[in-house]
Amino acid sequence: MTRFPLRSDIIGAIFGQTEGLFGNTLDLRELQKSGRLxxxxxxxxxxxxxxxGTISVPTGLDQATSALLAAAIETIDRVGPYNCKVxxxxxxxxxxxxxxxxxxxxxxxxxxxxxxxxxxxAEALKAITQxxxxxxxxxxxxxxxxxxxxAVSSRELIVVEGRADVANLLKAGYRNGVAVEGVTVPKSVVDLTWKKDKVTALIDGDRVGDMILRELARVGKVDFVAKAPKGREVEELSPxxxxxxxxxxxxxxDYLARLEKVSKEPAEEHLEERAPKVEVRERAPREVREKFSAEIKEKLKPYAESVQNRLTSFIIGSDGKVLAEVPVIELVEKLKDMDGVHFIVMDGIVTQRLLDIAQSKQASMIVGERIGELERRPPGISIATLKEILS
Incomplete structure (x- = not known):
């Protein structure tokens, strides 16, 4: 383009030389009015x-019409008196x-x-994991x-018998349990019950559980009672x-009234069921002391020392080697899948269920923290307490 045309000259040439080429399709003024140009x-x-120069033409037309408009602008060859090429x-x-x-x-x-x-x-998962x-x-x-x-901060309290019961409560999500560890209720536990809105006694399904309940109710506060099924310990229950x-x-x-009613019934079958239990609890330790030798005691002493206050157990073979170490709460299920079991040393209660499974695995001896309520004593298997092994 020669000489010096103005910007307005170029825009005027665009409008003037494209007008009427394709009717209303490329009428730039109409396109601008409609907002498409x-x-x-x-x-x-x-x-x-x-x-x-550079000519910029913003358009909202489709591709075909935009291409047609570009070709039309390229046909402009004059701007005022000046020749040009677009x-x-x-x-x-x-x-x-x-x-x-x-x-x-x-x-x-x-x-x-x-x-x-x-x-x-991640925060939610962390909270759930906690x-x-x-x-x-x-x-x-x-x-x-x-x-x-x-146990101290909660408004409710669950009173149980032993350490294994507290551990089982924790597995089920209850963090407010406390153990009395015997029929005599510690004064600290008694005082704690009086500070709570609700106190639940969670007891084993035997006469010892009822004895603990009566003593707790006598010296402390108890609002509710939950008792394990007959013959089962709280520590045996799944979450x-x-x-x-x-x-x-x-x-x-309500519980004491029902218990009193049952105790007054002259049912001979109840007496027959209770008699052998007392006999076993009184007799079992004496039989064990007669049977296990100093050699066995010396062999099992390190394991007895190791499990104390840890709620764990050792499954030992006849060669004295440890076959497995598992938490007491998992011991029964673990034994079901094992062979070659000779000794079992555990920081828990020797229950009837555990004794029967140990016999089925041909174990010769079980050592526990204490001996539970036993209805029968399988032949060929000795029972001892950790205290007896460590004495």
Missing amino acids: GRIDVELNVKENKTF QLESIDDIREKRRKLIVDRAKQILQRWSADRRTDS VAKVPEIVSFGPDNVPAGPE SELIDLLDRRQPLA
Whole structure:
């Protein structure tokens, strides 16, 4: 383009020389009125007595019409008195660029959102894991009785017999248990019961459990009672069984009334059931002391020392080697899958269920923290307490 045309001259040439070429299809004024064509912009640059420029035509037309418009503008050969040449440099799809910008921004938003969600999920998982994690048993009071970490702070209290029972409560999600560890209830536990809104006595399914309940009710506060099924210990119950049992707890007065009614019934079968239990509990330790030798005592002493206050157990073969070490709560299930069992040393109660499974595995001896209520004594298997082995 020669000489120096103005920007308005070029825009006028575009409108004038394209008018009527394709009827209303390419009528630039009509297209601008409808908003399908934007403001035409021209940038000029003079160099060596020639004017060079760039024409920008924003359009919202489809591809075919946009291509037709570009071809029409290329036919412009004069601007006022000046010759000119117009050549298409490029057609840029602004919508595509906008879509790309939107997609890129969406990726950033999604990345941030996903990171936040992962953080939230991680926090939620952490919180759930903390709930599912079994806490450790703590010591309570001057007697250092086993207790759950929330036994003091909780408004409710669950009183059980021994350490293994507290451990089983923790596995079921109850952190407010405390053990009395015997028929005599420690004063610290008695005082603690009076500070609680609700106190539940969770007892074994035997006469010892009822003895502990009566003593606790005599010196302390008991609102509800939950008793394990007949012949079963609290420590033997699965977490789901334990939850169901506590859900079905009953008021103390109702339980004692029912217990009193049962005790007055002159049913000979009840007497027959109780007689051998007392005999076994009184007789078993004496029989064990007669049977196990100093050699066996010396062999089992290290294991007895190791399991004390740890709620764990050792399954030992005839060669004296440890076949497995498992928590007391898992011992019964573990024994079902094992062979070659000779000795069992555990920090828990020797129950009838454990004794029967040990006999089926041809074990020769069980050593426990104490001996539970036994209905019968299988032949060929000795029973001892940790105290007897360590004495």
